[in-house]
Amino acid sequence: MALDLQDMADFLKQTPPFDALDNARFDYALDHAEAVYVNQHNREEILREGHPTLYVVRSGTYDLTDKHGKFIERLETGDVFGFPALLSGRTITNQIEVLADGILFCWDAATFAYLRRYSEPFERYFMQAQERRLLVEHRGEDSTPDWTERDIGSVISRPLISIGSDTSIQQAAISMSENKVSSLLVVDEGHLRGIITDRDIRNRVVAKGMDYGVAVTAVMTQMPEAVYTRQSLFDALTMMNQANIHHLPVLDDEERPVGMITTTDLMKQQRSEPVFLMNALFKAQSREALVEEAQNIPHYLRTFATRVKDIGMVGRLLASLTDGMTRKLIRLYEHEHGAAPVAYAWMAFGSQAREDQTLSSDQDNGLLLADGVKEGQREYFHKLAEFVCTGLADCGIRLCPGDVMAMNPKWNKTSLEWQQQIKKWVQSPTPDAIMHSMIFFDSRMIAGNQQLYRRHREAIGKIAQRDIFLGNIGRHIGELNVPLGLFNRLRTKSEKGGDYIDIKTQGVAVINDIVRLYSLIEGLTMPATPARLQALQSHKLLTAKDNQNLLEAWQFLTQLRLSHQLRLQGDSTEPVNSIDPETLSTLQRRQLKAAFSVIKDAQQGVGFKVGRGL
Amino acid sequence: MLISLLDKLGQLGQGMQSNIINSDGRERQASLQGAWQQARYVALDLETDGLDPEQHRILAIGWVPLKVPRIALNAADYGVIQSDQPLSQSAVIHQLSEHDIQGGEALAKVLKRLAKSLDGAVLVAHHAGFDWQFLQRAFSQQGIACKPLALMDTLKLEQTRLQRQKDWLEKGELTLAACRQRYGLPPVRQHHALSDAVACAELFLAQAYKIVGSQKTSLKGLLRYSR
Numbered sequence: 001m002a003l004d005l006q007d008m009a010d011f012l013k014q015t016p017p018f019d020a021l022d023n024a025r026f027d028y029a030l031d032h033a034e035a036v037y038v039n040q041h042n043r044e045e046i047l048r049e050g051h052p053t054l055y056v057v058r059s060g061t062y063d064l065t066d067k068h069g070k071f072i073e074r075l076e077t078g079d080v081f082g083f084p085a086l087l088s089g090r091t092i093t094n095q096i097e098v099l100a101d102g103i104l105f106c107w108d109a110a111t112f113a114y115l116r117r118y119s120e121p122f123e124r125y126f127m128q129a130q131e132r133r134l135l136v137e138h139r140g141e142d143s144t145p146d147w148t149e150r151d152i153g154s155v156i157s158r159p160l161i162s163i164g165s166d167t168s169i170q171q172a173a174i175s176m177s178e179n180k181v182s183s184l185l186v187v188d189e190g191h192l193r194g195i196i197t198d199r200d201i202r203n204r205v206v207a208k209g210m211d212y213g214v215a216v217t218a219v220m221t222q223m224p225e226a227v228y229t230r231q232s233l234f235d236a237l238t239m240m241n242q243a244n245i246h247h248l249p250v251l252d253d254e255e256r257p258v259g260m261i262t263t264t265d266l267m268k269q270q271r272s273e274p275v276f277l278m279n280a281l282f283k284a285q286s287r288e289a290l291v292e293e294a295q296n297i298p299h300y301l302r303t304f305a306t307r308v309k310d311i312g313m314v315g316r317l318l319a320s321l322t323d324g325m326t327r328k329l330i331r332l333y334e335h336e337h338g339a340a341p342v343a344y345a346w347m348a349f350g351s352q353a354r355e356d357q358t359l360s361s362d363q364d365n366g367l368l369l370a371d372g373v374k375e376g377q378r379e380y381f382h383k384l385a386e387f388v389c390t391g392l393a394d395c396g397i398r399l400c401p402g403d404v405m406a407m408n409p410k411w412n413k414t415s416l417e418w419q420q421q422i423k424k425w426v427q428s429p430t431p432d433a434i435m436h437s438m439i440f441f442d443s444r445m446i447a448g449n450q451q452l453y454r455r456h457r458e459a460i461g462k463i464a465q466r467d468i469f470l471g472n473i474g475r476h477i478g479e480l481n482v483p484l485g486l487f488n489r490l491r492t493k494s495e496k497g498g499d500y501i502d503i504k505t506q507g508v509a510v511i512n513d514i515v516r517l518y519s520l521i522e523g524l525t526m527p528a529t530p531a532r533l534q535a536l537q538s539h540k541l542l543t544a545k546d547n548q549n550l551l552e553a554w555q556f557l558t559q560l561r562l563s564h565q566l567r568l569q570g571d572s573t574e575p576v577n578s579i580d581p582e583t584l585s586t587l588q589r590r591q592l593k594a595a596f597s598v599i600k601d602a603q604q605g606v607g608f609k610v611g612r613g614l
Numbered sequence: 615m616l617i618s619l620l621d622k623l624g625q626l627g628q629g630m631q632s633n634i635i636n637s638d639g640r641e642r643q644a645s646l647q648g649a650w651q652q653a654r655y656v657a658l659d660l661e662t663d664g665l666d667p668e669q670h671r672i673l674a675i676g677w678v679p680l681k682v683p684r685i686a687l688n689a690a691d692y693g694v695i696q697s698d699q700p701l702s703q704s705a706v707i708h709q710l711s712e713h714d715i716q717g718g719e720a721l722a723k724v725l726k727r728l729a730k731s732l733d734g735a736v737l738v739a740h741h742a743g744f745d746w747q748f749l750q751r752a753f754s755q756q757g758i759a760c761k762p763l764a765l766m767d768t769l770k771l772e773q774t775r776l777q778r779q780k781d782w783l784e785k786g787e788l789t790l791a792a793c794r795q796r797y798g799l800p801p802v803r804q805h806h807a808l809s810d811a812v813a814c815a816e817l818f819l820a821q822a823y824k825i826v827g828s829q830k831t832s833l834k835g836l837l838r839y840s841r
Contacts, residue, residue, distance in 0.1 A: 005809070006806065007803050007809055007812075007813075008687070011800075031688060032688050033687045033688060034684050037820060037823070039823045041827060042683050058800065059800045101798065101823065102798060103799065103816055105687075106684075
């Protein structure tokens with residue numbers, strides 16, 4: 001008999017997962033409920049009683065925190081909590097902060113178990129909620145963000161200084177000196193047309209003896225790279241480094257220019273290591289000087305990692321630094337041996353391309369040459385490649401054991417040769433071919449001719465869109481080993497005298513593989529896994545939820561790997577990509593399981609979507 | 615309950631100097647002297663077909679035990695009292711139909727269950743004096759013994775608290791709904807004995823914590839606010 005608690009029934013009928021219970025279970029839930037009044041004075045004694053309890057917020061506002069007081073979730077009317085302890089049988093460690101007193105409905109473990117046993121939707125709700133919770137629970141919200149995480153909009157203080165495109169070069173120079181700036185935006189009717197810097201005036205006007213009366217359009221940089229006010233300073237920093245520029249126009253959400261951000265602005269923010277480090281790398285005048293500066297990178301990264309909330313930024317920073325060193329080495333080589341005889345593009349592959357590089361990542365790169373290159377001209381590029389690859393190795397980015405490097409003639413080809421190579425991989429997908437193509441399809445241009453690279457990347461993207469090839473990749477993914485055994489147990493492997501799980505090969509790489517496959521199907525050319533997932537949001541291959549889960553699993557695993565590596569000392573014999581689950585906290589272990597179960601689901605999803613029709 | 619008509623009933627509660635009903639025995643004394651959280655409470659509400667215990671009758675009783683800060687919804691109880699007499703105009707308010715009443719339980723049966731729960735506990739109700747007068751009369755008519763420890767009146771608690779803040783109370787400020795709103799408690803279906811009993815239980819907890827805060831207070835001390 002369910003009592004006539006109409007208000008409670010009305011409320012619960014609208015509250016998942018109770019809304020999914022059939023009438024009999026719903027009445028059972030009503031019959032077995034308690035209510036508790038929670039405020040700042042009694043919250044501790046309530047949770048201290050220690051019985052795992054399922055709570056539903058009827059009224060009031062609370063913040064769920066972990067035992068260190070780290071924010072996990074804001075709880076308001078209709079929110080459900082308390083289930084992690086119920087599901088795991090472990091002691092309750094989370095706490096609540098009471099923002100507004102109120103009523104919680106509660107159910108004891110026996111009732112919770114009964115409802116789970118007899119209602120599948122109820123059970124499913126908590127399994128999924130548990131996974132979601134686990135993946136977000138590690139993320140702290142309370143630490144003050146590092147300066148690099150601040151909005152660009154928050155640091156541009158100067159009003160926009162701009163000129164129209166019909167302004168003469170001399171007028172532009174006058175405007176620069178009056179405003180004491182080294183660059184101007186060229187803006188027509190609120191649209192950004194270009195940017196002109198004092199260097200442009202020196203190099204393109206004075207040095208060439210050009211007439212000062214000519215309009216700035218003749219010498220400005222058209223359609224320059226730009227950033228948006230909502231992006232972080234770190235984004236500005238990476239873009240400056242990647243494009244090798246010191247001035248970036250800043251646009252608002254409607255693409256209207258609102259100002260300029262410069263390397264000087266970034267340096268003013270703080271005595272910031274990344275900026276200084278990048279500048280030191282830029283300024284190195286010789287290979288030796290570059291190598292010497294590069295020795296500081298691991299130390300910089302460690303201190304940087306302790307300050308940023310999003311440790312994934314370390315991967316981006318390291319990729320950005322590798323980009324910068326690569327460019328510097330290329331420039332040093334060009335300085336000594338003259339400009340390249342034909343157009344080319346230096347491509348980064350793998351983790352550098354995806355910007356999830358770690359301290360243990362080796363180099364993966366290649367060269368793309370314009371089709372007209374003559375045999376005698378190839379020598380220039382082989383020597384360039386050797387100079388850059390060994391230079392990077394001396395800078396701490398070790399040589400690729402699999403020889404995926406521009407100094408290997410197999411990874412130093414013209415666009416047509418590359419296309420033939422890829423066609424071969426696509427047509428006869430041996431395991432080696434699949435592995436190589438996977439490396440190749442995560443690519444990013446580091447230096448050289450942008451147009452050459454873009455055309456090439458689109459061409460090979462089309463070659464890859466063959467069902468049989470994609471099907472083979474799908475099958476390959478299906479065969480990858482996710483270390484989750486029966487009853488959701490973590491499966492470890494003995495390695496170097498310990499029991500480890502390889503979170504790179506069995507975790508991060510599997511997600512990368514899955515996301516790359518979907519990107520190939522959809523013809524997406526960007527290499528970074530988070531960016532690909534974001535782009536995939538507008539496609540149907542992944543549901544919004546699966547997309548989000550994969551992203552969270554990827555973030556969790558990459559962060560876990562990075563923090564593990566940052567903790568390892570230089571002389572440690574521990575494996576760099578493997579983790580002994582016993583060394584993790586209970587929470588991290590549960591998160592690890594959740595991440596692997598997300599991967600396992602996604603792996604099965606690939607089987608359904610790509611395996612079919614073969 | 616017919617809160618909006620309470621102004622007319624002011625005299626009903628006034629005869630009571632103390633809100634302690636029966637404190638005989640060591641156990642009850644210990645309860646009174648002990649921390650307010652340790653006492654046993656039963657929040658209750660009646661639906662009646664009029665305001666005068668001499669001539670009107672109880673139509674329904676809803677009650678729920680409290681063990682601070684918990685409300686034992688799973689031990690809540692509700693009984694509609696069987697009667698073949700036609701309903702008066704009060705039906706507009708309590709919304710019980712003659713059909714409900716005809717299919718109800720015997721008054722004695724419901725009262726026996728209530729007595730079991732209420733004996734030795736603190737009766738919590740909104741305008742508790744009113745409910746207690748009806749109950750006293752019904753218990754004695756049915757020859758059932760029931761001695762709660764004390765009466766905790768959420769209306770009086772609110773009155774005490776508000777009067778400390780201002781000299782003048784507006785009409786309607788002390789209704790159950792208005793009181794609940796003051797503590798951010800969600801609106802509930804009114805004039806259903808069990809809903810109102812649960813609503814009153816929630817209100818009591820909110821009030822008590824507001825009054826007491828983290829100070830150590832005995833039941834006796836808290837009862838002083840309810841006189």
